[in-house]
Amino acid sequence: xxIYTVASGKGGVGKSVTAAELVAALxxxxxxxxxxxxxxxxxxxxxxxxxxxxxxxxxxxxxxxGESSAEExxxxxxxxxxxxxxxxxxxxxxxxxDVATIADRFRSMALDGSDVVIDTRPALDLLSEAxxxxxxxxxxAATCDLEALEQMEELDAFLGRRLNRHVDWIxxxxxxxxxxxxxxxxxALNEQWPGKVTDPIPEAVAVKDAYVAGQPVSLxxxxxxxxxxxxxxxxxxxxTTKEK
Numbered sequence: 001x002x003i004y005t006v007a008s009g010k011g012g013v014g015k016s017v018t019a020a021e022l023v024a025a026l027x028x029x030x031x032x033x034x035x036x037x038x039x040x041x042x043x044x045x046x047x048x049x050x051x052x053x054x055x056x057x058x059x060x061x062x063x064x065x066g067e068s069s070a071e072e073x074x075x076x077x078x079x080x081x082x083x084x085x086x087x088x089x090x091x092x093x094x095x096x097x098d099v100a101t102i103a104d105r106f107r108s109m110a111l112d113g114s115d116v117v118i119d120t121r122p123a124l125d126l127l128s129e130a131x132x133x134x135x136x137x138x139x140x141a142a143t144c145d146l147e148a149l150e151q152m153e154e155l156d157a158f159l160g161r162r163l164n165r166h167v168d169w170i171x172x173x174x175x176x177x178x179x180x181x182x183x184x185x186x187x188a189l190n191e192q193w194p195g196k197v198t199d200p201i202p203e204a205v206a207v208k209d210a211y212v213a214g215q216p217v218s219l220x221x222x223x224x225x226x227x228x229x230x231x232x233x234x235x236x237x238x239x240t241t242k243e244k
Contacts, residue, residue: 001110001113001114001115001116002115002116002136002137002238003106003107003110003115003116003118003134003135003136003137004019004022004115004116004117004118004135004136004137004139004237005118005120005131005132005134005135005137005138005139006018006019006022006117006118006119006120006139006140006141007120007124007128007131007132007138007139007140007141007155008120008122008140008141008142008151008155009122009123009124009151009154009155009158010122010147010151011122012122012143013122013141013142013143013151013173013174014141014143014171014173014174014201014207015119015120015122015141016039016041016043016044016047016119017047017141017173017201017207017211017217017230018139018141018171018173018201018230019035019044019047019117019118019119020035020044020047020048020119020216020217021216021217021218021230021231021233021234022117022139022234022237022238023035023044023048023080023083023117023216024080024216024218024219024234025218025230025231025234025235025237025238026115026117026238027080027081027082027083029238030082031082031114031115032082032084032111032112032113032114032115033080033082033083033084033114033115033116033117034070034074034083034084034085034086034109034110034111034114034115034116034117035048035077035080035083035084035085035086035117035119036060036086036088036106036109036116036117036118036119036131037060037085037086037087037088037119038060038064038088038092038106038118038119038120038121038127038128038131039088039092039119039120039121039122040088040089040090040091040092040093040121041088041121042087042088042089043088043119043211044085044088044117044119045085045087045088046211046214047210047211047214047215047216048077048079048080048083048085048214048216049077049078049079049080049085049214049215050075050077050078050085050087050214051214054075054087056073056075056087057072057073057075058072058073059073059086059087059088059089059091060073060086060087060088060089060091060092061089061091061092061094061095062091063086063105063108063109064092064095064097064102064105064106064127064130065094065095065096065097066105069108070086070108070109070111071111073086073087074086074109074111075087078214079213079214079215079216079219080215080216080219084111084114086109088119092121092127095126095127096126097126099126099129099130099133100133102126102127102130103130103131103133103134104134105130106118106130106131106134107134118131118134118135120132124154124155124158129158129162129163132158132159132162132163133163137168137169137237138159138165138166138167138168138169139167139168139169139170139171139237140152140155140156140167140169140170140171141170141171141173142170142171142172142173142189143172143173143174144172144173144174144175144176144179144181144182144185144186144200145174145181145182145185146181146185148172148185148188148189149185149188149189149192152167152170152189152192152193153192155167156193167193167196168196169196169197169198169237170189170193170196170197170198171198171201171233172185172186172189172197172198172200172201173200173201174201174202174203175200175201175202175203176202176203177202182200186200198233198236198237199229199232199233200229201226201229201230201233202225202226202229203226204217204224204225204226206220206221206224206226206227207226209221216230217230218230218231218234
C-alpha cells in the first residue's frame with residue numbers, strides 16, 4: 001500500500017491530470033486503487049468518470065470530518081476498472097481540524113491495502129498539508145514557464161518547513177519542444193532537483209478532450225503523445241516506489 005499525493009500551490013498546472021494518470025497506471029499494474037479528490041473542483045472525480053450528477057452515499061469532506069467512513073464514500077469508477085473514487089465537492093470548504101487528525105483520515109482511505117492517489121487543491125493550506133503529511137510519495141506538477149521554479153521551490157520549502165521532508169517527483173507539464181523557454185525550464189528543474197524530474201508532458205488537445213470524456217488520457221487516447229509520455233512517467237514513479 002502506497003499513498004501518492006499530487007500537489008501544487010497553483011491551479012492549471014496539470015495536477016489533476018497527473019493524479020488521474022497515476023490512478024490509471026496503478027490500475028494497469030493490477031493494483032486496487034482509491035482515487036481521493038481533495039479538491040473542491042472535483043477534476044480528479046470527473047477524470048475518473050464520476051460526473052456531478054452521480055448519486056453517492058458520502059464524499060471526501062464527510063470522511064475528512066469524521067462523519068462517514070471511507071468504505072461508505074468509495075464508489076467504483078465508471079471508466080477505470082479496479083478503481084474506487086472518493087469524490088471531491090464544494091463541501092471540502094467546510095473541513096476544519098488539525099493536520100494530524102485529517103492526515104489519519106486520509107490514511108484511512110487505503111481500503112483493504114489499496115494504493116491511494118490524492119489530488120489536492122491548488123493551495124498549500126490545511127487540507128493540502130494533511131494530504132502531504134499522509135503521503136508516502138509526493139508528486140509536484142509544474143507547467144514549463146517562468147513560474148515553474150517558483151512553484152516547486154514554494155512546495156519544497158513548505159514540505160521542509162512543515163513536514164521535514166521534500167518533494168519526491170516533479171512532473172513538468174504543457175511542454176513544447178519548439179519553445180526555448182520550455183527546454184530551459186526543464187533544464188533548470190533538473191539542475192535544482194537532480195534525479196527527481198520526469199520526462200516533460202507535451203501540451204495536447206487530447207488531455208482536454210479526455211476530461212470531457214471522463215477518462216484519463218492514457219485510456220481515452222492511448223496512442224497520443226501525451227498519453228504515451230504519461231505512461232512512461234507514471235510507470236517510473238510507481239515502479240521506483242515499489243522497489244524502495
